[in-house]
Every structure is written in C-alpha cells, then in structure tokens.
Amino acid sequence: MLGPMDTGEIRARYLNFFAARGHAIIPRAPIVPREDPTTLFTGSGMQPLLPYLLGTSHPAGDRLVNSQTSFRAEDIDEIGDNRHTTFFEMLGNWSLGSYFKAEQLPWLFTFLVDELGLDPSRLYATAFGGAPQYGIPRDDESARLWVGLFEGRGIPAPVADLGSMQRAAELGMGDARVFFYDETKSWWSRAGAPQSMPVGEPGGPDSEVFFEFPQIPHDPAFGPYCHPHCDCGRFLEIGNSVFMQYLRTDTGFTQLPRQNVDFGGGLERMAMAVADNPDVFLIDVLSPIVAGIEDLAGVTYAEHQAPMRIIADHVRAVVFFALDGLVPSNTAQGYVMRRLARRAIRQGHLLGIEDGLLTGLVDSVVGAYKEAFPELAEQRDRIASILAGEELLFRRTLSRGVREFGRLARNGLTGDGVFVLFDTYRFPPELSVEEARRTGVPVDPAWPGRYDQLMSEQRERSRTAAAGMFKGGLADHSASTTRLHTATHLVHQALRTVLGPHVVQRGSNITPERLRFDFSHPSKLTPEQIAEVERIVNENIARDWPMTWREVPTDQAFAEGAIGAFGDKYGETVKVYTAGDPDGVWYSKEICGGPHVERTGSLGHFRITKEESSSAGVRRIRAVLE
Numbered sequence: 001m002l003g004p005m006d007t008g009e010i011r012a013r014y015l016n017f018f019a020a021r022g023h024a025i026i027p028r029a030p031i032v033p034r035e036d037p038t039t040l041f042t043g044s045g046m047q048p049l050l051p052y053l054l055g056t057s058h059p060a061g062d063r064l065v066n067s068q069t070s071f072r073a074e075d076i077d078e079i080g081d082n083r084h085t086t087f088f089e090m091l092g093n094w095s096l097g098s099y100f101k102a103e104q105l106p107w108l109f110t111f112l113v114d115e116l117g118l119d120p121s122r123l124y125a126t127a128f129g130g131a132p133q134y135g136i137p138r139d140d141e142s143a144r145l146w147v148g149l150f151e152g153r154g155i156p157a158p159v160a161d162l163g164s165m166q167r168a169a170e171l172g173m174g175d176a177r178v179f180f181y182d183e184t185k186s187w188w189s190r191a192g193a194p195q196s197m198p199v200g201e202p203g204g205p206d207s208e209v210f211f212e213f214p215q216i217p218h219d220p221a222f223g224p225y226c227h228p229h230c231d232c233g234r235f236l237e238i239g240n241s242v243f244m245q246y247l248r249t250d251t252g253f254t255q256l257p258r259q260n261v262d263f264g265g266g267l268e269r270m271a272m273a274v275a276d277n278p279d280v281f282l283i284d285v286l287s288p289i290v291a292g293i294e295d296l297a298g299v300t301y302a303e304h305q306a307p308m309r310i311i312a313d314h315v316r317a318v319v320f321f322a323l324d325g326l327v328p329s330n331t332a333q334g335y336v337m338r339r340l341a342r343r344a345i346r347q348g349h350l351l352g353i354e355d356g357l358l359t360g361l362v363d364s365v366v367g368a369y370k371e372a373f374p375e376l377a378e379q380r381d382r383i384a385s386i387l388a389g390e391e392l393l394f395r396r397t398l399s400r401g402v403r404e405f406g407r408l409a410r411n412g413l414t415g416d417g418v419f420v421l422f423d424t425y426r427f428p429p430e431l432s433v434e435e436a437r438r439t440g441v442p443v444d445p446a447w448p449g450r451y452d453q454l455m456s457e458q459r460e461r462s463r464t465a466a467a468g469m470f471k472g473g474l475a476d477h478s479a480s481t482t483r484l485h486t487a488t489h490l491v492h493q494a495l496r497t498v499l500g501p502h503v504v505q506r507g508s509n510i511t512p513e514r515l516r517f518d519f520s521h522p523s524k525l526t527p528e529q530i531a532e533v534e535r536i537v538n539e540n541i542a543r544d545w546p547m548t549w550r551e552v553p554t555d556q557a558f559a560e561g562a563i564g565a566f567g568d569k570y571g572e573t574v575k576v577y578t579a580g581d582p583d584g585v586w587y588s589k590e591i592c593g594g595p596h597v598e599r600t601g602s603l604g605h606f607r608i609t610k611e612e613s614s615s616a617g618v619r620r621i622r623a624v625l626e
C-alpha cells in the first residue's frame with residue numbers, strides 16, 4: 001500500500017480541482033510584500049489580493065487560486081507545540097464577485113472528502129451567529145449548506161448555537177455537527193468585529209471547517225467541554241471561507257453590490273488530517289528536517305521535541321527568507337530573520353550541536369521542497385552561504401560570551417553575571433546557565449529574580465531619561481500636544497510610504513488642538529491618498545509601538561534609516577526617536593528632541609482635516625486626534 005498523500009500531492013490536487021472550476025492559478029507573492037510597505041511579511045494568501053477584493057479588477061479574471069508561502073512573526077514564541085509554525089503554505093481560492101456560498105462550501109467539502117479522502121465524520125463546520133444590534137442576520141444559508149453536505153454522506157448534522165468561546169466551553173457540542181459562533185470567531189474584516197469597522201469598510205461572516213483528532217483528549221484547562229474552536233488541539237481548523245458580504249455605513253450595514261469569497265486553508269494542516277497525525281513536524285515536508293537535526297545532535301526527536309520543533313520551524317523559515325532575497329540584519333524583516341536563525345542556533349547548542357547547524361540543515365529543507373520549489377535547489381549555494389555567514393557571526397558572539405563567562409563567573413554565576421553577559425556581550429541567559437553546568441560553576445538559584453530586576457531597572461533608566469526631555473518647538477508639553485507630536489512622526493512616515501521618499505518635512509506646528517505639517521510634494525493629494533495615509537497612521541497607532549529614543553552618531557542615524565527635517569543642521573550626535581524596536585522591527589525613526597508618548601496606542605483615532613498648498617512644491621496638512 002502507498003503511504004499517505006504528501007503535501008506536494010495535496011497542493012497539486014487543490015490547484016487542479018479549482019482550475020477545473022474556472023480558476024486561474026496565480027503565482028505566490030514573495031514573503032516580503034512588494035507593494036505594501038506597512039506590513040513586514042506576507043501572512044496569508046489574501047493579503048496580496050486585498051486591492052482586488054476591494055474592487056480593482058484582477059488581470060487573471062474573477063476566479064483565482066494559489067498556494068501562498070506565508071509567515072507570521074507573532075507566532076514565534078508559540079513554536080514548540082505540535083501544531084504551530086511561523087512559516088506555512090496557505091491554499092487559497094477567491095471569487096471576485098463571481099460565485100458565492102452555494103458554490104464555495106460544496107466545492108470545499110467535495111475537495112476534502114473526495115480528493116483528499118478525509119472521513120466526513122471527522123469534519124465539523126461553523127457559521128456566523130449574527131449581530132442583531134447591527135441588523136446583520138445569522139448566516140443560516142451557510143449552515144443549511146453544511147447540513148445538506150453532511151446529510152448527503154449519511155451523516156446526521158444537528159446545528160448548535162454556541163455564541164462566544166466562553167459559552168461554547170460551558171455548553172459543549174452535544175451531538176451537533178454545525179456550530180454558530182459570534183463575531184469573535186466567525187466574522188472577518190480588516191478592523192475586526194462589526195463594532196470596530198470604520199464607515200466604508202467591507203467585511204462579512206466566515207465559515208471554518210475543522211478536523212477532529214479523537215486520539216487527543218480534551219484538556220480541561222480550556223474549559224469544562226470541548227468544541228471546534230477549543231484550543232486544546234483535539235480540533236484542527238483546516239480552512240476558512242470568508243464571505244465579503246457587507247459594507248459598514250453611517251447607520252449600520254448594507255449588502256455589498258459585489259460579493260467576494262476569500263478561502264484560506266493550511267496546506268500542512270490538511271497533510272496532518274490526511275496522515276491522521278496531530279504532529280505537524282511529522283508530515284513529509286518537516287520530518288526530513290527533524291531527521292537532519294537528530295543526525296547532527298545524535299539524540300532523538302522523541303526525547304527532545306520542543307527544541308527540535310523550534311529548530312525545524314525556524315530553519316525552514318530562514319531558508320525561504322533567503323530564497324526570497326532577504327539577508328539577516330538589524331532592521332525590519334532582516335532582524336526577524338536574524339532572530340530566527342540565532343534562536344535555532346541557540347536551541348541547537350543546547351542539544352550539543354556546536355557548529356554547522358544552519359548549513360547542515362539547508363539540504364533537508366531543499367530536499368523536502370525540491371519538486372514544488374525547484375528554485376530552492378538552483379539557489380542552494382547562495383542560500384547556504386548567507387546562512388553560513390550568519391552562523392559564523394553569531395558563533396563569534398557566543399565564543400566571546402564564553403570567554404567573558406570565564407572571567408565574570410569564575411566563582412559562581414549570579415543574576416548580576418547573567419545580566420552583564422547579556423547586556424554587554426549579547427550572551428543569552430540560558431547559555432550562561434548551560435555554560436555553568438558544563439564547567440561545574442555553581443549557579444545562584446535566585447539568579448532569575450535578580451536578572452529580571454536588573455533588566456527592568458535598565459528599562460526604567462531609559463524611560464526616565466526620555467521623560468526629562470526638553471521642549472523642541474512645541475506650543476507646550478501638554479499630554480495632547482505630546483500625542484500630536486508622536487502622530488506627526490507617524491504621518492511623516494505614512495506620507496513617504498504613500499507618496500514616495502521625496503517627501504521631507506518642511507515645517508511643523510503643533511497646538512493642543514491640532515497638528516500642522518508641511519512637506520515637499522509637487523501636487524494636490526487625492527482623496528484616496530489622504531484616506532490611505534489616515535489608514536496607515538491608524539494601523540500604526542493600533543500596533544501600539546513603544547516610542548523610545550537614543551543618542552547616536554549622526555551618520556549612524558541616517559544609516560539606520562532615520563529621517564529628519566529639511567534644512568536642519570545636525571551636530572556629531574543626534575537623538576533618534578523610534579516607534580518600535582530600534583534594533584528590531586520598527587515603523588518610524590526620526591531625528592527629534594521629543595517629547596513623545598510612551599506607546600502609540602494612546603493616540604486615539606487620527607484624521608486629516610485639511611490638505612492645501614503651502615508654497616511652491618510644498619503641501620500642508622492639518623490633522624487631529626479624536
């Protein structure tokens with residue numbers, strides 16, 4: 001008998017299935033979005049298609065399908081369990097006003113059951129339970145379709161209204177097969193639930209399909225009863241159909257004139273269901289990487305699951321990053337790549353892999369993906385050399401840390417020692433402890449508390465320094481003026497994003513009521529450009545970036561990407577304010593005296609009230625926070 005269908009076969013069958021139903025197969029977008037500088041990574045198949053879902057016509061037609069390499073940085077700390085990965089492939093099909101629920105749900109069900117051979121009695125479906133306060137009805141149509149599909153296979157399909165996550169955990173699922181959930185689980189819009197959507201924003205109900213692993217018992221830590229959205233791991237979401245059906249108006253919601261379908265399904269998750277294996281690291285594309293780690297470390301996956309999962313996930317991600325042209329660095333995407341690479345090396349170090357971790361695993365990744373991504377094999381040497389360079393750099397940091405460890409912790413490792421090793425030499429705390437164990441140096445059991453205390457004292461020092469700043473051209477230092485000043489930095493960056501890098505600040509005037517900002521740009525802004533600037537600023541307010549500053553040599557400030565104002569003269573060093581992590585992921589860096597808010601989340605809603613000419617080649621906007 002043949003083994004279970006592998007991911008390559010699942011991907012091919014999906015693309016063919018939808019191609020046979022009139023869908024154009026479109027190429028994947030690169031992992032770093034080309035046209036959207038406000039987002040670090042392509043996190044779904046929908047993201048690059050958003051303009052088309054919002055109304056632009058797509059050159060390939062109104063039915064599209066693809067498999068999109070995706071990355072979600074917010075999942076980095078969750079890696080280590082049996083189902084989370086930062087990098088994954090998302091299978092997607094889209095209807096741009098062509099078909100709707102009555103086609104999408106039966107096609108999806110047919111694909112899962114007849115193409116992948118999944119047992120329909122292991123599948124469960126959800127639909128939106130309605131938001132009566134906004135006049136949005138329950139999505140009975142989707143529920144009815146699911147009931148008919150299950151009954152067509154001889155499976156009774158009672159419907160249960162579970163509502164919220166809490167209510168679902170209290171009620172349990174009984175003998176139901178189709179479930180209504182509230183807007184926290186079964187509604188999609190860019191802004192989230194209906195109440196958060198601005199006027200003019202499209203959104204709609206969604207419908208998930210889950211696969212059950214009966215071999216996983218429910219974990220009561222997640223509530224008395226299990227249900228499809230329970231986080232215990234018994235139910236795995238393998239796909240979600242979003243029905244873009246409604247438009248937010250001044251008074252409530254209306255039906256969109258052109259309704260879209262946006263389906264996204266996890267390729268690796270479908271492979272887990274097909275293999276009936278709840279461990280994603282044992283499916284065909286990840287298990288060779290795990291085997292490669294076992295070879296390098298000389299220990300087994302069974303005994304070291306969590307570190308091997310972290311390594312396998314992170315190495316796969318950095319190989320695809322390198323394929324798409326990224327290199328490790330200290331800014332934005334490059335920093336995330338560096339963080340992943342170094343975390344993998346550290347985890348490998350703890351397993352006893354002293355060298356050649358990244359380069360030793362490149363071929364496992366290339367081998368696992370060589371049919372679907374032949375370009376990986378073609379660029380294997382380039383990728384390996386990027387990763388080898390990063391490993392060399394980090395291993396130097398590590399060996400310097402080991403040397404300093406010998407000096408600082410000769411008579412025992414304390415919280416102070418761990419702090420200095422990390423703060424000054426970037427030697428990670430867990431490796432200090434490991435080094436103590438290796439060399440037989442006693443470890444102060446109270447080190448974690450002391451280390452945390454020193455770290456938070458240091459954070460406090462930079463905050464106090466930031467708070468004691470001088471005036472810098474503002475009307476006053478009221479809370480309101482300070483918030484508008486931070487908003488000025490965000491809008492400066494947003495204008496550069498929307499209009500281009502020729503945008504430079506030409507003047508700024510801030511009162512407690514409003515900001516005024518002059519910038520170089522040759523022509524009047526269109527209403528669309530103004531709306532896009534507002535959207536980006538509000539998105540970065542919502543991201544709740546920390547605002548921090550540090551003083552650096554002026555050359556370094558510009559090399560790091562900091563922006564300044566036209567005609568300003570700078571000394572040898574300048575103060576740079578960053579929204580985000582100055583050494584990591586950041587949105588705005590600007591040379592400035594401050595003061596600023598602590599986090600952008602405190603700004604409120606940003607709105608441009610006026611756009612006009614200031615002088616030749618210079619535009620002026622006024623904006624408020626409300």
Ligand SMILES: [Zn+2]
Pocket residue numbers: 217218219222225226227230231232233234
């Ligand atoms: Zn559960």
Ligand SMILES: [Zn+2]
Pocket residue numbers: 485489590591592593594
């Ligand atoms: Zn400023």
